[in-house]
Amino acid sequence: MTQNRERNEADALRQALYAAYVIGRSWTERGKVADYIPELKKAHRDDFGICLMKKDGTVLSYGDVDTRFSMQSISKTVTLAAALDKFGFVKTFSHVKMEPSGDSFNSIIKLDTASNLPYNPMINAGAIQVVSLLANELTFEELLAMTRAFCMDDGITLNRAVYESEAQTGDRNRAIAYLLKSKGVLQADPEKTLDLYFRMCSLNVTARSLAGLGLILANDGRNPFTGRRLMDPRYIRTINSIMFTCGMYDGSGEFGVKVGVPAKSGVGGGITCGVKGRMGIGVYGPALDERGNSIAGIAALESLSAQLHLSVFDYAEELFG
Ligand code: GLU
Numbered sequence: 001m002t003q004n005r006e007r008n009e010a011d012a013l014r015q016a017l018y019a020a021y022v023i024g025r026s027w028t029e030r031g032k033v034a035d036y037i038p039e040l041k042k043a044h045r046d047d048f049g050i051c052l053m054k055k056d057g058t059v060l061s062y063g064d065v066d067t068r069f070s071m072q073s074i075s076k077t078v079t080l081a082a083a084l085d086k087f088g089f090v091k092t093f094s095h096v097k098m099e100p101s102g103d104s105f106n107s108i109i110k111l112d113t114a115s116n117l118p119y120n121p122m123i124n125a126g127a128i129q130v131v132s133l134l135a136n137e138l139t140f141e142e143l144l145a146m147t148r149a150f151c152m153d154d155g156i157t158l159n160r161a162v163y164e165s166e167a168q169t170g171d172r173n174r175a176i177a178y179l180l181k182s183k184g185v186l187q188a189d190p191e192k193t194l195d196l197y198f199r200m201c202s203l204n205v206t207a208r209s210l211a212g213l214g215l216i217l218a219n220d221g222r223n224p225f226t227g228r229r230l231m232d233p234r235y236i237r238t239i240n241s242i243m244f245t246c247g248m249y250d251g252s253g254e255f256g257v258k259v260g261v262p263a264k265s266g267v268g269g270g271i272t273c274g275v276k277g278r279m280g281i282g283v284y285g286p287a288l289d290e291r292g293n294s295i296a297g298i299a300a301l302e303s304l305s306a307q308l309h310l311s312v313f314d315y316a317e318e319l320f321g
Pocket of ligand 1: 071072073074105106124166173201265266267268292
């Protein structure tokens with residue numbers, strides 16, 4: 001009886017994921033691959049994959065879930081985690097705020113006019129500021145090890161071509177770092193900070209690794225397969241809250257309403273989502289909407305959330321554990 005129920009649930013979950021995948025794929029042609037980092041132009045617009053991972057070991061996936069691509073802004077979750085772990089809540093947030101900016105991810109406007117401190121750690125200015133806190137304390141190798149642990153993926157390495165492409169063309173991020181320095185708030189040498197920031201953005205992940213990251217975030221910072229605790233659950237709560245309000249660039253409000261789970265996207269086409277206590281979801285779809293979010297990824301997540309009642313504000317009973 002229980003076995004039958006489990007089988008029915010697994011089938012229903014698989015069907016829901018497949019329906020979401022089909023919807024997502026139908027959107028890819030409406031998006032555009034990022035081109036402001038030259039190396040990212042090489043991505044295939046039609047690629048799309050989605051992976052769902054549960055703490056009982058269930059892993060379901062469709063499409064291009066093992067294609068490696070650079071995690072870009074999704075690394076901002078890891079650098080925030082590292083800062084919270086190293087410096088605690090009070091010190092970290094004395095260097096960066098926790099408010100949505102409503103501006104695009106690489107905007108510089110509010111930083112110069114409305115505030116000396118960046119609005120939040122999920123936009124470029126805030127992440128560069130957080131990385132400046134880390135730059136004199138942790139090596140790239142230590143942050144890489146942390147990323148591997150959070151994604152449960154030892155195959156993550158630096159994508160050197162993306163790193164070099166970004167380092168050569170990242171003048172806007174350079175402008176942000178030097179503006180922060182001019183205001184006396186940057187905590188390390190700008191070039192050292194930017195180098196670490198570019199390296200973190202250039203880590204090669206897969207949709208499967210992003211499902212792993214989502215699952216760790218959904219599971220209060222514990223690896224469900226080894227039992228290892230990676231982070232104090234209070235900090236995971238902070239990271240999830242900031243992802244919810246700021247993780248999808250200036251589309252975070254709409255995503256919060258339509259999908260309703262903490263998520264972080266990157267211009268490489270990735271999205272990671274953690275559905276509290278239930279599952280991690282990872283997406284790869286390099287065709288982006290005008291805000292820089294994976295267009296197919298958003299469509300698929302909207303569908304999955306509606307089918308499985310994933311929103312943290314959902315009134316319906318949970319259908320699947
Ligand atoms: N490395 C990218 C940049 O700094 C990250 C942007 C993103 O994924 O939002 O422009």
